[in-house]
Amino acid sequence: MGATQAIGIIEVALTRDFKETIQARVERDPAFREALLKEGVECLLSGDVETGKTVLRDCINATIGFDALCETRR
Numbered sequence: 001m002g003a004t005q006a007i008g009i010i011e012v013a014l015t016r017d018f019k020e021t022i023q024a025r026v027e028r029d030p031a032f033r034e035a036l037l038k039e040g041v042e043c044l045l046s047g048d049v050e051t052g053k054t055v056l057r058d059c060i061n062a063t064i065g066f067d068a069l070c071e072t073r074r
Contacts, residue, residue: 019061026062033063 026033036059043052060066 019058022058023062026059033059036062 022036026036036055040052040055040059043049043055045052060069064072
């Protein structure tokens with residue numbers, strides 16, 4: 001089973017199809033990519049850290065990935 005995300009009391013499994021859908025949309029739609037990043041940052045700034053981290057993780061995975069991101073810091 002894949003990762004889960006808590007939504008209120010209910011936990012929802014994030015499927016591979018969901019991740020692939022986000023990645024495909026990010027690749028073809030620059031406005032969506034920007035909105036995803038903005039949403040993640042706004043969630044963090046408003047105190048919703050868990051949602052912010054989840055959205056930013058999806059954004060990073062759909063764009064450069066964590067391995068490439070780590071390489072930029074070296």
